[in-house]
Amino acid sequence: MNAGVIYAVLAYTAWGLLPIFFKQLSSVNAFEVVLHRMLWSLVFLLCVLAVLRRWAWLRETLRQPRVLAAFGASALLLSVNWSVYVWAVQNAHVLDASLGYFILPLVNVAMGFAFLHERPRPRQWLAVAVAGAGVLWLTVQAGRLPWIALLLAITFGIYGLLRKVAKLGALEGLTLETLLLSPLAVGLLTWWAWDGRGALVQAQPTTLGWLLLAGPLTAIPLLLFAAGARRIPLATLGILQYISPSLQMLLGVWLYAEPFDPTRAVGFGLIWIALVLYSADSLWIGRKSLRI
Numbered sequence: 001m002n003a004g005v006i007y008a009v010l011a012y013t014a015w016g017l018l019p020i021f022f023k024q025l026s027s028v029n030a031f032e033v034v035l036h037r038m039l040w041s042l043v044f045l046l047c048v049l050a051v052l053r054r055w056a057w058l059r060e061t062l063r064q065p066r067v068l069a070a071f072g073a074s075a076l077l078l079s080v081n082w083s084v085y086v087w088a089v090q091n092a093h094v095l096d097a098s099l100g101y102f103i104l105p106l107v108n109v110a111m112g113f114a115f116l117h118e119r120p121r122p123r124q125w126l127a128v129a130v131a132g133a134g135v136l137w138l139t140v141q142a143g144r145l146p147w148i149a150l151l152l153a154i155t156f157g158i159y160g161l162l163r164k165v166a167k168l169g170a171l172e173g174l175t176l177e178t179l180l181l182s183p184l185a186v187g188l189l190t191w192w193a194w195d196g197r198g199a200l201v202q203a204q205p206t207t208l209g210w211l212l213l214a215g216p217l218t219a220i221p222l223l224l225f226a227a228g229a230r231r232i233p234l235a236t237l238g239i240l241q242y243i244s245p246s247l248q249m250l251l252g253v254w255l256y257a258e259p260f261d262p263t264r265a266v267g268f269g270l271i272w273i274a275l276v277l278y279s280a281d282s283l284w285i286g287r288k289s290l291r292i
Helices: 002-016 018-023 030-052 056-061 065-090 094-115 122-142 147-164 170-194 205-229 234-240 243-255 262-291
Strands: none
Touching: 002 018, 002 205, 002 234, 002 243, 018 065, 018 205, 018 243, 030 065, 030 170, 030 205, 056 170, 065 094, 065 147, 065 170, 094 122, 094 147, 094 243, 094 262, 122 262, 170 205, 234 262
């Protein structure tokens, strides 16, 4: 249990500090950063699989078109999510990105109801309603939808839904997703390099080093998360997941000086109230099941 908490905290802390990493790559187009992230993540994951000697799943999976199609869809969602996130960080929208991951647990409740026939409890519905009020407030005050936050939450929510019903674990699933995306990444990066464009031929050595780090910085938190998730209750995991957007929000306000006026704080406050309601309900149900 204690080891599981440590693994999960390390994973969420790493994800929460990712804006610092992507800010180092502000000179590189966000989509190109994502292509490098795909490619070097795949290289790192293949090295991990080689050390673990876990290849049997790949031979079996490549003979199952439906599984490949499902992971192709999840890979596209992941690439959209990554692209929006990197663009947001590079363009001074770290707060909007953090808002997306604050909303995500409540999007998951709605996804479970819509697609998995789950029946959310009344307090969960109340949390979703309060969060909806927060999003509506932010929309009215800004005169537009908080599209970055909503796009991040919805794409990752659907991605999580697809992965929930998938047959592969975290390591194998991400390997397959990056493997399916690798032809696109290799093709575009090679074309840009051949044409004299892109970071591979124009960037400074330090920038290339940061791009290479995208592989382990993507895969290692995922492996830590998988190790933690196996050892601790879902209710505990649900509370710990707020470490990531909380760190992102703190970075946005205090390190990158993004505006956080009282009007905006009201919208965030409503969403935080929703998360308190959701978390309290999860903890209560978890303790009740332990007593049983």
